[in-house]
Amino acid sequence: MTTLSPENSLSARRSASFILGLHPLVRTEAWKFLTGYYSWQSSRDERLTVDSTRRKNYKVLCEMYEKIQPLLENLHQNFIETRNNIVYDIQRLYDKDPLGNVLIDKKRLEKILLLSYVCNTQAEYQQGFHEMVMLFQLMVEHDHETFWLFQFFLQKTEHSCVISIGVGKNLDMLNNLINFLDPLFAEHLKGKGAGAVQSLFPWFCLCFQRAFKSFDDVWRLWEVLLTGKPCRNFQVLVAYSMLQMVREQVLQESMNGDDILLACNNLIDLDADELISAACMVYAELMQNDVPQPLKDFFL
Template sequence: METLSPQVSISLIKSSISSLLGTKKLPIDRNEWEGYFDESGHLVKSKDFISSNILDRGLDPSVRPEAWKFLTGYYPWRSSWDERLTVDGMRRKSYDDLCRMYEKIQPLLETEHRGFMQARSFINSDLQRLYTRDLRGNAMVDKKQLEKILLLSYVCNVKAEYQQGFHEMLLLFQLLVEKEHEIYWLFQFFLQKTEHGCVIHIGVGKNILMLKAVIAFMDPLFAKYLDGRGSRVVQSLFPWFCLYFQRVFKSFDDVWRLWESALQPPALIILRALPWERGALAEVFLTGKPCRNFQVFVAYTMLQMVRDHILREAMSGDDILMVCNSLIDLDADELISEACSMYEHLMKYEDKIPGELKEFFT
């Protein structure tokens, strides 16, 4: 029988108490996180166990920088402390090699590559608008570092290149970890893990098509109404996907919280207790029915928040877009919970789900 450490036991007790009181579950803190590893740094819990807890409860800020290295694939889950030190050294060396390569070809890019100069212009323009100080006036952002990493990403990641708004996404990685090579690789691994779903010419268009398909399948009345307001109503929601909903939350912590859900293994999705069931200790797991592209259910859930208002007011296309853009200061835990519930509802009709939808989410 597995024996829990005192720290883990205390964390579980606190989590149970918070659930019984109807409050948010406490995130995984430093003591609990360290209890997931033995003295050599190997996992003593399964990857699925840890991932399910992260999705269900979130991460304490003190844990997030290290945990994200596992979630993104920066570190292998099956590794020791020493092996992770080796991996980090390899990542640093690879980044330094890329930087040296970039320095050598930069003059050629500036004179012969029109796309590079255009990308640099966009990056500089975006960074100029980026707020760089905290409430006390202290410098919060290293713009030079952001520019360097974004340009390097443009040159090395030919699939994603540069997209206006990437500077806002990269900022969260700069605030998450300290070392430059960690910022670069976490950003690259995040794009890969999310299948470049935020890139306009790769994943955004597909997300929009699947969002329309989900609306048509789950809410035909609303789908018919939206179609009657013009074919571009749903397409106009593309900024949600381009920034992975970064602008709809109260804080960076909420953004990280949602992004963590996007980094979970596709073989596991947790359905958190519904608002009226939060006193229950039981959690519903969906195993064996993976849910890729969870961001589409997040978008569908947000649309459902304003659905009745849209229909009641018989809104036009422009008004619909305006009310959707007014969805700000959302709570990530509540949004994830509701989106998981939407996914559960869809799975009740699994035998009737169109093949394209089923393939997209599994």
């Protein structure tokens, strides 16, 4: 029997999560490895130590925030505006399941979002983060886990969902990808569809959260993004695949920018496995061509 080296074993485990997805019973623990919360090589005792440290560090951050909050309120207008935006966004969240059971604790969610805004100077806060962090809160039990998983998720995905960092790059590369793989569609978008692709920024800001029929589908796609397989910046191939779903309608009806955006916004209740498979086919097609250097640098 062939024995895998530690490096190949880790690669196999990550590949398995990409190909097969994660069973709901192991998702919570597996995400701690995928995000980097735990090291793949760590022992059980080491993981207990890491979790204890992350819990303590979160408590320290909370205490620091409580001390500086009055200063932030008095000296930083942006803080007050952001806090109000967070409260408003959370109030609009539907926090109960069909049976009326409360799914999330909105006050805890508000605290985590405010702390993330104060501590993460790269990402800060943008509309949509409340929906993303809600999914982390649904996945894990403790606030420190929710906070750190979200931070590590942003880092692992190269802040691709952050407007000031990754979203613009994603949109530019999506345009480049359409130009390269589908010149006919690209020509239509340059004419009647002017601005349609740039208007798709919510796809990236929310990591496609609103396109799926269930939270499990959202987690399934996010798990793929965390593996880095089959390539970096897989989210752009996902967006391209979604655009291909409306391509024939757009061309046949000669849709303009607003109609294209409406058709794209109607892409809901999608199946994650089907979309991931379609995006993988796009990647395979891309690899069969002489890829321009900007695309090669972005995906490889």
